[in-house]
Amino acid sequence: MRAYRYLLITGLLGATVAAHADPVTYKLDPAHTNVLFSWSHFGYSNPSANFGLGDGTLVFDEKNPAKSSVEVTLPLANLDTHVTKLDEHLKKPDFFDADKFPTATFKSTKVQPLGGGKFKVTGDLTVHGVTKPVVLDAKLNKSGEHPMLKQQAIGFDATTSLKRSDFGIGAYVPNVGDEIKIRITTEGAVPKADATQ
Template sequence: MKKTIFIALVTLISQATVLAQTSWKSDKAHSKLTFSVVHLGISDIEGLFRNFDATITSTKADFSDGVFELTADVKSIDTEVEMRDNHLRSPDFFDAEKFDKITFKSTSIKPAGKNKYTLSGNLTMHGITKAVSMNLLYRGTIVHPMNKTNVAGFQLTGLLKRSDFNIGPNFKAPMISDEVEIKADGEFAAK
């Protein structure tokens, strides 16, 4: 009887460990959130958000049940041209004084090949929330050689329409493309 109780207890503890929820936080020094638009139909203009936080919560080692969340500071937009950055922060585009954050929270993650997923969720920009889907590449998990923590790598890519979020409505294509290419690279450390 004692042996049966012991085995049941060990099994329960093992299952709880396997199903334990792990939280992961983006490493700011090794993560980047970028975007690109086409200007006048002939050149790509790229930018990034310097300040953002991203987290993942998952119970599975391959992150196939992961919940991805992101918050970006609109005022941290940087295209390497101060005049353009100030214009993007203005009411003509993001209206950063009124809508200072961009947020995303995933609602589903579906396999799309080896280490590839379709990540869907709710994106809020400029006071508008829309369902979006992006491509997610899981680059693997390793033990960091210096601090011995588990680190996972991801790349997110996809296209958004700025018109869906009423960003820059007076600047039609081809002056500025409606489609915005998004790319985010991230290293996440287990907490």
């Protein structure tokens, strides 16, 4: 009887762990996501802008992180430098040409766990109608039940750098820097079951 009880408890615990380890899909929160990019301005300053998140989905497999994935859409309409005239200029044809290419997208193709909550996330970035592979250095900040939402939540930071000229946005290089540094912070939660109702 004791052996049966032990097997039953072990089985229940195993089922609980297995359920917890299944891949979890998170909806990224635009209100708690910044996709910041910065550049050199004639060497005098390093302005920055926020793309702003339109839509994003993260699938995180805690048991096998290599099976995780992320996909985001960044509408150029949300681009914000805190300078209205600069916002307008960056959306013109010599930069993003936002009327013709209204969104930027990123879709992961590989996730490499490095240990300690760190990952290399390779994916396809499409900007200005050009798609190139980029690698994000990502770090898991926290996962667990969000104290306010009462939902399973997750948060990451990530960084990368790229050359804007690779995406056909080479105006004013080299005076306005070609290298773009990108810093991302994001959090998301498991959608509520009645979210679509």
